[in-house]
Amino acid sequence: MIQRLISLLLALLASLALLSPAQAETSGPLVLAASSLQEGLTAAADRWTAKGRARPVLSFAASSALARQIEAGAPADLFLSADEEWMDALAARGLLRARTQISFLTNQLVLIAPRASKLRLAIGPHFPLARALGQGRLAMADPDAVPAGRYGKVALVHYRVWPSVAARIAPAENVRAALALVERGEAPLGIVYATDARASARVRVVAGFPAASHPPITYPVAVLKAARHPEAEAFRRFLISHEGKAIFARYGFGTR
Numbered sequence: 001m002i003q004r005l006i007s008l009l010l011a012l013l014a015s016l017a018l019l020s021p022a023q024a025e026t027s028g029p030l031v032l033a034a035s036s037l038q039e040g041l042t043a044a045a046d047r048w049t050a051k052g053r054a055r056p057v058l059s060f061a062a063s064s065a066l067a068r069q070i071e072a073g074a075p076a077d078l079f080l081s082a083d084e085e086w087m088d089a090l091a092a093r094g095l096l097r098a099r100t101q102i103s104f105l106t107n108q109l110v111l112i113a114p115r116a117s118k119l120r121l122a123i124g125p126h127f128p129l130a131r132a133l134g135q136g137r138l139a140m141a142d143p144d145a146v147p148a149g150r151y152g153k154v155a156l157v158h159y160r161v162w163p164s165v166a167a168r169i170a171p172a173e174n175v176r177a178a179l180a181l182v183e184r185g186e187a188p189l190g191i192v193y194a195t196d197a198r199a200s201a202r203v204r205v206v207a208g209f210p211a212a213s214h215p216p217i218t219y220p221v222a223v224l225k226a227a228r229h230p231e232a233e234a235f236r237r238f239l240i241s242h243e244g245k246a247i248f249a250r251y252g253f254g255t256r
Contacts, residue, residue, distance in 0.1 A: 028056035029229035030075065032066040034082035034219065035174040036107065036148065036193045040251040041080065044244055048235060056235055062174035064145040070095055070224060077232035080221045080239075082107075082175075082193075083147035087220040097223040100233065104240045105219035106254035108194040109151050109209040114185050115202050123159065123207045130164040132189060137170040139181035139190035147217075148175035152191035155213040179203065193217070195252040218256070 028048070033041050038060050049055040059066075059076075067086040070079060071093065079096075081087040084103065090096055113119050121132050129138070141149035149171065156162040170187050172178035175196055182190040183202040190203075197205050221239055223232050238244050245255040 028054035029077035029227070029232040029235050030057045030059065031078045031080065031235070032059050032061070032070065032074070032076045033080040034063045034066070034147070035060045035176040036082055036196055037080055037219070037248075038176070039199050040195070040248040040253060041239075043251070044239055044247045047243070047247060048238055053231060053235075060176075062141065062146040064142075064147070065173070073226075075226070075228075076224055077227040077229045078221060078223055078236055080219060081147070082217070082219055083150070083215075084218060084220055086147070087222060090224075091222070095225050097225050097227060097233075100236060101220055101222040102240055103218040103220040104245060104256050105248055106256060107217040107219070107252075108211070108254075109148075109155060109214060109217065110192060110194045110197050111206045111209070112179070112182050112190050112192055112197050112203045113188060113206050114182055115204050117188065117204065117206075119188070119206055121206050123209055123213075125159050127159060127161060129156070129161050129189070130168065133165065133168060134188060136188040137168050138165050139170045139172060139178040139187035140192075141175045141178050142171045142173065143169065144171075146172075146174055148178070148191070148193060151214045151217060152209075154215065155191075155209045158213040198252045219253075 041058060045056045045058060063081040063086045067090055070090055119132060140152045143149035143153035170181055175192050178190050179192050179196045179200060181187040183200055197203055221236055223236055249255055
């Protein structure tokens, strides 16, 4: 885990180092965002740039990894998390700019299979997930740290099936890595966000997890206390505006 975080931090710093002085002056704020936001946030950045503003620099990874990068002093201007816990942890350490933290998006949790799979499975108490896996494993983001994995574990515990599959998890470093395992057929089933499944033509949704089976999936955004870019707050306000939320809604996110 420590080595993974070091690698992520080095990759982020390397990407910044590749910017020429001119690019550094003309690029927009550096945004660290949960992996599940890739399409929506990229589209929002496109719209922002079309308004004549400097294009934001986007870096995607698991919320847990990004939060730890921020704690370690990684240079960034905004953070978009896939749950409240990691954002609150940064707030508790005084790493967020005051009065900029707000939750503005929601999501759903789904069970997916490769597109060609014919599996049918209804989610409910004691549903036969282990049997449906056959000899395979269940792909999901790391249930001990990554929000999508934590939500998934809570839902499986809720339906009292976690003990039957706990030893058969294929843990991934983020939700998009879990999606990729199912896309490639390396796992017969996976748990991801509904927006991730929607972004891929290589998987299909087997069933959705009822909202009551896990905590609400919400996405907060905040400006970091160490932010230096003068447009960091302006971009945050754009993201949480009616126009910004409408962009995310096109990619399947709920808005608040």
